[in-house]
Amino acid sequence: MATADERRPPLRDSAKSSSRAGQIRQRVAVLSDSFRALYLEWFARLGAQDFDEGDVAAILDAAVAELAGLQARYRGGGITEAGLAYGREQIRDLLERVIRQHAVAATTKRQIRHLITDSFQRRLLSSPGRYTQDWFSYHEAHWSRHFGHLAGRSGLQAIEIGSFEGRSACWIVQHLLTGENSRLICVESFEQYEDQEWNFDHNIRVAGCTDKIVKLRGRSQQVLPFLAGESFDFVYVDGSHLVLDVLQDAAMCWRLIRPGGTLVFDDYEHPLFPDSFGMSPGPAIDAFLSMLSGSYELMFADWQVALRKGGRAD
Numbered sequence: 001m002a003t004a005d006e007r008r009p010p011l012r013d014s015a016k017s018s019s020r021a022g023q024i025r026q027r028v029a030v031l032s033d034s035f036r037a038l039y040l041e042w043f044a045r046l047g048a049q050d051f052d053e054g055d056v057a058a059i060l061d062a063a064v065a066e067l068a069g070l071q072a073r074y075r076g077g078g079i080t081e082a083g084l085a086y087g088r089e090q091i092r093d094l095l096e097r098v099i100r101q102h103a104v105a106a107t108t109k110r111q112i113r114h115l116i117t118d119s120f121q122r123r124l125l126s127s128p129g130r131y132t133q134d135w136f137s138y139h140e141a142h143w144s145r146h147f148g149h150l151a152g153r154s155g156l157q158a159i160e161i162g163s164f165e166g167r168s169a170c171w172i173v174q175h176l177l178t179g180e181n182s183r184l185i186c187v188e189s190f191e192q193y194e195d196q197e198w199n200f201d202h203n204i205r206v207a208g209c210t211d212k213i214v215k216l217r218g219r220s221q222q223v224l225p226f227l228a229g230e231s232f233d234f235v236y237v238d239g240s241h242l243v244l245d246v247l248q249d250a251a252m253c254w255r256l257i258r259p260g261g262t263l264v265f266d267d268y269e270h271p272l273f274p275d276s277f278g279m280s281p282g283p284a285i286d287a288f289l290s291m292l293s294g295s296y297e298l299m300f301a302d303w304q305v306a307l308r309k310g311g312r313a314d
């Protein structure tokens with residue numbers, strides 16, 4: 001039987017991959033090989049609820065050792081600050097999944113919570129604003145080249161699915177939606193961590209973007225049906241990575257975009273969960289594109305994929 005990669009059409013040709021994709025890939029691969037192998041195994045077992053108290057000690061030991069290793073590599077200049085932040089969030093995410101398991105005793109959950117509070121402070125990056133992750137700065141120069149022509153146009157309507165702490169949203173508003181009456185709808189479920197929404201609100205406020213951002217709290221699948229068809233100029237899909245969610249987001253967003261408008265997907269090449277656990281935007285984006293063939297122009301495809309919708313632009 002063909003593997004998932006063999007079934008992928010030529011769009012996912014690594015030769016198309018850019019240096020920014022290389023930088024991001026390096027950051028995503030920041031976990032050590034041994035920890036990553038365990039991580040994938042635990043992740044699958046946690047998802048299947050095939051997990052008990054006896055597994056916790058091994059996870060905690062490995063997590064603490066991996067964290068110390070990441071910090072040592074960061075101090076030695078081996079990984080960037082963003083790489084350290086990314087690795088820490090992967091470890092934290094794993095520990096939080098353990099806490100959600102029914103089979104784990106309440107005292108053990110308390111112990112893990114203490115470990116998280118002591119070792120994984122939320123503010124990880126030294127950049128201004130309340131940010132724990134930087135998913136976006138790698139793309140800024142590239143986006144300026146491809147979408148910079150939007151700056152200054154009045155009345156542009158844009159959507160972002162998945163705003164996290166507002167980093168990409170603020171950049172979009174400050175660099176693309178600079179014209180009068182332009183606005184960005186941020187669709188975000190705010191379920192990543194307790195203070196996420198508070199940090200988002202803070203970040204857009206200090207960046208001076210509040211007036212141009214409309215925050216819609218909720219999952220895209222619930223929110224998008226309420227938006228008007230063919231009335232958006234720019235849509236950035238960076239929400240759920242579950243393959244069916246990405247496909248659904250793609251189909252729903254395509255209906256919302258005007259002819260001539262732009263749709264951008266993030267994480268097309270994301271290798272951390274390559275087609276595992278239904279997590280990977282790549283196959284969903286490929287399926288969507290093959291269904292739409294002839295009705296779009298491909299602007300670029302590497303870590304991200306950008307399309308311009310065909311038809312008459314206003």
Ligand SMILES: C[S@@+](CC[C@H](N)C(=O)[O-])C[C@H]1O[C@@H](n2cnc3c(N)ncnc32)[C@H](O)[C@@H]1O
Pocket residue numbers: 135136161162163164165166167168169187188189190191192218219220221238239240241245
């Ligand atoms: C990678 S982060 C987005 C990063 C952000 N675009 C940036 O570059 O700063 C993905 C975000 O999508 C959100 N999310 C996941 N599934 C979602 C859904 N179905 N609808 C809305 N938001 C979702 C998560 O809560 C998370 O904050």
